[in-house]
Amino acid sequence: MSNLMRAVRAVLWSFIGLGGRRADADRRTAQVGLLPLVGVALATVLLLIGGLLALAHFAAGT
Template sequence: MSNLMRALRAVLWSFIGLGGRRADADKRTAQVGILPLIGVALFVVLLLVVGLITLARFVAGT
């Protein structure tokens, strides 16, 4: 599995709060590195915010 996919998996698991044991989280962080995790997390948050804004505009009809 590529580092990008590992980082994405770790970020998504942490967002929904199902990361498992602390040792597993530490292992995933050590495999990927902290900077790629931060980058992927910022990108996922940006996608989430844009998606929510788009959904709100669609529901409001504007």
């Protein structure tokens, strides 16, 4: 599995809180590295906020 996919998987698991045991989370973090995790997390948060804003804009009908 590529490093980017490992980072995406680790971030998504941490966002929904189903990461399993702490040792598993530490292992995933060690495999990927801190900088890619921070980048993927930032991009995911921005996409989530953008999606919520677009949904609110659509729901308001403007």
